[in-house]
Amino acid sequence: MRPDEVSDIIFVTEEKLRLLRKHGNWRIIEPVNVRADEAKISALISQLTGLQYLRPLGSPRREYRLEPWLEFATDRNRYGLSLGKKAAGGRYLAVNGRAYLVTDFDPVLSPTLENLRNRRLSYIDGATVTQVMVTSPDFSLHLERRDGWHVAGQAWKRIDPLKVEALINSFVRAEALKCEREMQGRDPDVVLEFITSDGQRETFRIWFGCPVFAEVPAIDGVVELDPALTRLIPDSVSDLVDRALIKPEAQRIRRIRLSQGGRSCELRRSGESFLSAGSPVATGRIGRLLVDLRRLEGEESSGATGDDAKPVGRITIYYSSKKPAFDIVIYSNYYLALDGRTYRVRPQDLKALQTSLGALISATVKRG
Incomplete structure (x- = not known):
């Protein structure tokens, strides 16, 4: 059969x-x-x-x-x-x-x-979402996707597409931690809505607290959510503003030099791929590194590295054969230097960058 x-x-x-x-x-x-x-x-x-x-x-x-x-x-x-x-x-x-x-x-x-039982929160494909609405007692936001993401009626405001896509994909791909039978007895703290290109609408009604509860499209009743999901929900438009320190353009990159923990390697473009010592490098690992670079946000801090801070990694990206487009030095106290200026960045973002940097160097050096 x-x-x-x-x-x-x-x-x-x-x-x-x-x-x-x-x-x-x-x-x-x-x-x-x-x-x-x-x-x-x-x-x-x-x-x-x-x-x-x-x-x-x-x-x-x-x-x-x-x-x-x-x-x-x-x-x-x-x-x-x-x-x-x-x-x-x-x-x-x-x-x-x-x-x-x-x-x-x-x-x-x-x-x-x-x-x-099903634990997926959503039925839809995140790539089809064209509108996002966030509503709370103190805040209302309507985002539209037209040649990029922007606030509805305010196309001039620069919205970071990675933040919006992270919000969408995290919710539509997430699973409930627990499934509850009883409904909440009060109004939700925030309502999140996704609308797809064919008009399909999904609504997430969320109650903050410990634990975090929600009514979601694909599960009957109330579920317990991973609290990390709530950190992706914006409290204001400023949470979605593009503040990226580094915006590498993958197609323009000709060469990347990497070092961490006494190990180093150099990647050179060859057509649509990259080579290290003549051997091909997994494009997925390079893509992961570029995504982690793109997520770095921070404020400039003059002399914040201090005497006890030590450089633990370096990434230099070239668009041409000589002058670097980005020269990034990672310090042990969660600061980084970018083209001679020092920035304080979020520890979790810098840890993710160090992980992808180490994985790329390990794979390249081991194979070489």
Whole structure:
């Protein structure tokens, strides 16, 4: 049978669960009616429909240690499966009362509502979002995407697209930490809305606190969110203003010199890729470094490095063969020097940059 023919699954283990496919989507309908985790259910069905027996065994025997496991159905047939112990080269399995030795597999032994229900917050693709609205008792913001992101009706205001995209993608890709049944009894602290190019709207109603709760589009009831998500929600337009210290233009880069912890390397452009000592360098690692550079924000601080600060890394980017476009020195006390000026930046951003810098050097030096 094909995986898409399966329409009904019942786990008959300790916690009885029933899942039903309707209009192409899986839902848990017992003991409660909630959306199921599509990826986990698809993996389970692929596992079931892909099982192959090594040999038929006939009637079940006690030594097979078979226990009822699950039932699943198509439009034409229903199958009852009992799971047995592992055996040499396989596992015992009974299907509709007939025993088989099948190829060994890793079954879902103790499924629960919590590990099979959907935890994704959203249905949409973040790339299709063209409007973002943030509303709270003290603040209202409407962003539009037209040749970049800007405040609706105020295209002259420079909005950092990376911040808006981080907000969107973090929410649409996130999963709930916990799923609650009871609703909140007060108005939300902030309402976040995404509207896609085809007019689909998703609304997130969020209550700040410890923990952070929310009503989200893809899960019934209230869920607990990762508190880190709330730090991406702007309190004002100024939170989204483009304050990037470094804006490397990837297509213009001809050469990059890197050093950290006594190790160094040099990357040179060759067509659409980069080489180090004649060997190709993973473009994903270079992209990660450039993204982390682009996220650096800070304020200039004259002489803030101090006598005890030590340089721990350096990144020099060239658009031409001689003059550097950016010369960045990273210091041990979360300052950096950029083209001779010193800035205090957020520790978490500088740590991320040091991690991507170290990973790129390690991969390049090791291969070289």
